Amino acid sequence: MKIASKIYAGLVFAFLYAPIFVMILFSFNTTTSTSVFSGFSLQWYKSLFEDEATLRALYNTIILAVSSSVIATVLGTAAAVGIDKMRKGPLRSGLMATTNIPMMNPEIVTGISMMLLFVFVGRIVSDDAVLGFGTLLIAHVTFNLPYIILNVLPKLRQTDRNLAEAAQDLGCKPVMAFFKVVLPSIMPGIITGMITAFTLSLDDFIISYFTSGPGFQTLPIAIFSMTKKRVKPDMYALSALIFVSILFLLILYNLAQAKSEEKSKKK
DSSP states (O other): OHHHHHHHHHHHHHHHHHHHHHHHHHTTBSSSOSSOOOOBOOHHHHHHHHOHHHHHHHHHHHHHHHHHHHHHHHHHHHHHHHHHHSOSSHHHHHHHHHHHHHHHSOHHHHHHHHHHHHHHHHHHTTOTTOOSHHHHHHHHHHHHHHHHHHHHHHHHHHSOHHHHHHHHHTTOOHHHHIIIIIHHHHHHHHHHHHHHHHHHHHHOOHHHHHHOOTTOOOHHHHHHHHTTTOOOTHHHHHHHHHHHHHHHHHHHHHHHHHHHHHHHHHO
16 A cells, blocks of 8 residues: 555656656757757757846736735734634624635636726726736735635634733733734744745736736736747746746745754754
8 A cells, every 4th residue: 555655646746747847858958849859958048038028027027926925914914813813703704704705716707806996996096007016916915815814823723822911911012922922933824824925926827917907017927928929948947947946945944944843842
């Protein structure tokens, strides 16, 4: 059974990651062929860094992902603290159900409804060019919030409520007690939620497609516009760099979390 389970796990990982490794391999190809590897070359990476439109779309995507994940983390953490302090009842159940709606709702429904809302508000304020970075930021914060809340709430439930009260008995004000006692204990959930929000914002296409304007284009939208003709191999190079960067960040985060757990066990 152990051998069979290992083989099954290996097949699952091969199915998931084989396309990524093939993409990375062909990002070093000397030709534009997607079936024959003709030789090793860095020309597509060079072409990537010479493509101003793609680099601009990448810059827009990173700025949007960082901004939306930070704002969603602050709002989501505050919302999670508020929900955690509520008594169990219809109000709390209703808030949790409302929180889950953006996750369960199809993205195309969310995208179209938010586009209609932004256009409606634009007509009220007499602004025909309302769609842009601002509407994208609001949309990304909206669909990121549930992931922050659902990552922070379990950590709040695991935290001893008497710690904050003890800190207040020792002279801390409620706000200071939260930042000195509660916040460090829920920090792993906050960081996990923020990384999740950043990743979701980085590769979102459907909601971004409906809520973006002509003056602000994200990378997924730019790549989609290329599919009408043909995706150039420099996109393989860009995807490979993004994959390696995220993998490196995840490894660093896991190492840091493992070290913090070791320190807490020693204490």
